[in-house]
Amino acid sequence: MFLQASRQLEISAVIILLTLSSQSMAEMPESLSQQHLNALVQEDPQQAFIEAFEAGDELTEAAFTSERGVGAKVSETGNRFTRFPRADLKGSGEWATHIPARETGPVAQACIACHSAPYANGSGPNPLNGVVDPLHTGDPSMYLHRNTPHLFALGAVQLIAEEMTAELLQIQDDLEKTVCSSSQTASVPLSAKGTSFGMLTAMPMKTDGACTADFDRSGIIGVDEDLVVKMFGWKGSHATIRAFTRHAAHNELGMQADEIVGELDGDHDGVTGELSVGDLTALTVYMAALERPISKIELAENGLLELPDEEKKLIEDGRKSFAKVGCASCHIPELTVQSPVFSEPSSQIGFFEEIFPSGQKAAEQGLNQVTAIRFDLTDGSPNNHVAITADKETNLGAFPGNENGEAVIAWYSDFKRHDMGPLLADAADVHGFGASVWPTRSLAGVGSTGPWLHDGNATTLDEAIRAHGGEAEESRLSYEALAEQERAAVVAFLENLIIIDLDPEEEEE
Template sequence: MLAFSAALALGILLPSLRASLAGPVDDPLLLEELEKALDLRMREDFDRVLDARDPGELIEHATLTDVDFDHRTLGIDTLFIVGDELFGYLFRPENGWGRGGADPGALDYTPRLRRVHDGRAGGPDAFGCFSCHSKGGPDGAGTQSQNALLRGDGAATGSADQRNAPHLLGMGPIALLAKEMSAALHAQAASASAAAKAGGHRVEQALGAKGVWFGRIAVDADGTVDYAGVEGVDRDLTIRPFGWKGHQATLRDMAEESLQIHQGLLSKRIQLEVRDGALDSGPYGEGTWDDIDEDGVSLEIDSGMLTTVVGYLAQLEVPVVRPPRDPALLDAFAAGSASFAAIGCGGCHVPVLELENPELDATEPAEPGRAPFVINVAKDGDGPKVDPKYAADDTAYLVNLFSDLRRHDMGEGLATPSAQGNIAARVFLTRPLWGLAETAPYLHDGRAPTLHDAIVLHGGEAAGARDAYLALDEHGRAGVRVFLASLSRQPKLFAP
């Protein structure tokens, strides 16, 4: 069906478009963009009409199930197209929305949205992923009114931990950077343990990865590890680069969590772990393991659907730096870029981290027995992509994310209502700044309408850099803001 609708768009519409544009527009890049936008628009229109005729058509186009993965050779590009549909899909009761009326078969059954989450059970608070990730373009950020109201009492806005949706570009490279950094920290801990055992005495080991420092551990001769000196990362030394506080390590876990808390859909993994007693069903519902959220649907998300979401996210483009064209603004940009480093912003918002291996297995961490599905984040899907460090060499890639993927104490002013698991109220992951230009409002709850406000609200470990920004004259501060406003995304045409 996809191939047919694509052919429809390209075959019927483009020749006439080309004819009408042949005069003034002969920029091949622009034409290619137009083709893509039109193709997408036509496909969406076609699918919508099909779904109006035969309800259920849309979800068929928007999911790849375990069966698809097991029995067919799926192309990476198919995964991207289907994942794109899934991202824009509005979930329905028959897909397994939790929380409806007593009778899911009733003619007037509608899901009950819950904007304020009820503890870890979540909403459902939205029909689809795009409901919140849309500002600045597809897969973008959220406005303040799209904030998620997490871990509340299910009713009062004030009870919730408000979070603004970040944009989702560049997720693949970030996931892989975190994995490489975790591996480096684990190797350092293992070698400290081996040295302590072999030498028969206590060994202290500094922890660092890609030039970022995470404090130290000490290991006694008997193998006891002292984690008191570990900083900016959990004691299991696993970097968790997703969420404002950095609470999820993999895209797969983030996708599974998003589907659960925003759309009320429970994965097969969660069901099976509840069945086997490995997981408490508490946050998810009171039903039996095969329908914990008691919505009459048993299989809501199988492993294939999670792989689809991850495969899609991992193939999205990365943001780019777009310096202003106006010469005076360009001067301000250059000065601002230098100040950003000089006043200490770059200490946390590290401009570039180097990625060694661009291959991401979309099934990781998977249920046992699943074959890997590997995406090359430097090549597959939508451009622009991360650049190789050396031309004609693919041994390293430059990821211009402006983050150290480490957690920091940001002071009392920014603190969340309470700790999130073991992450203290004042502690946040350094937010990557790439793609910043299109994502206002800023900070974890969207409290800062402008870049200036976002900077001024920095406290705790960032107080020194904030004060150094405030100590600049107005011209100097303006430069920093112009620089930040150039951290943007590639302009593209897209179907509304």
């Protein structure tokens, strides 16, 4: 009964494969200068955005060569890549001595070597899982396993996190004013975009006549004590696309960004200047502005997919059961972004750096908010513009806006960390907030990103759901108690959340 829908998707998959094979021959991109982008922003901001986006496209596709700095000195004997972490290699310049400390790899020559399914910038199958040893244990039983997630529309993720962080920091500022004006200890609930993050308590503290708050942060739940919402990486290890990207470039490719090492050859491959500040800006803007995941229901509404009535009904029934059994309490179907303009660099505290990890001042390296590259989530996506009729085009790559000028983001997450129980625990508690604690993973595109869960251990969506424990235990039990047909509907609803390239030919140009 799903034949028609899936056949159409298969056809696009064929076209997409063709696109991919031509992409793999992409030439080595020139390094992009941030100063060039800055000058362009002042002349023609839209052109600067498009140029950064296109450069980011090339950088994610490029198979970097050793001359350009890909790989690292893994061992004295000349290994450039390694599939497994090698904390045992402690000799001069070898794996365990790289700066910054290496967690894994280098493994690949190109970002899209892993981020590949269902097409470039997507997720990855199990053979491409990251095998990570951040604590340098050298003990395979302590390695962490990470499935490759997709990279689409990440600007929406960062902007939601920015607005939530701003809300939490405002509550903190207001509490300081309250305790200082009343000279009494006080507690307030912390919440952002409707999600609760526990309580914040403060006592007034007078030094030299000035009052500041002495905060008790022990009641904060589901976010770091700095109240910065961090969503990148399965563990939520990074707040910004930029910070995660240079971490990925270093660890996965052995491409060390100037902003993490400065002039230093931190991976001893004999090459410096591997990725410029402008390159990182381009990669960030590109992933931020990639097309959003979509749903089969939306495609059908736009006449782009023939969806049989029975499947439509199953999906709608599944959407209701998803809410009924409590999935939607963590996987919140929609959040809105009040000011939907993504900006690189950001102006939100916690999302820009005055000092790069290299120790250099960002502004001195050309990165500053005055010449930030900007685009609007509700119309900025260059991909997936689709002609609906001869004279009507819709931009299905962008997020829909509402009547208040907000962007509506169907990301299926509360942007909060939860204890998910023993089945989903890492071998080691690297961040100190719990081996089984994870931010709610988005379900946007989840129908196209199997295998599932942080380690790729779930071969079906049903298995992924049944692995939920801890704070999700009750919800999982309710799911398991559903009639078989209702569980099938929940899975059909999830399978309806897809990633699709609606204009593959255009990209080929």
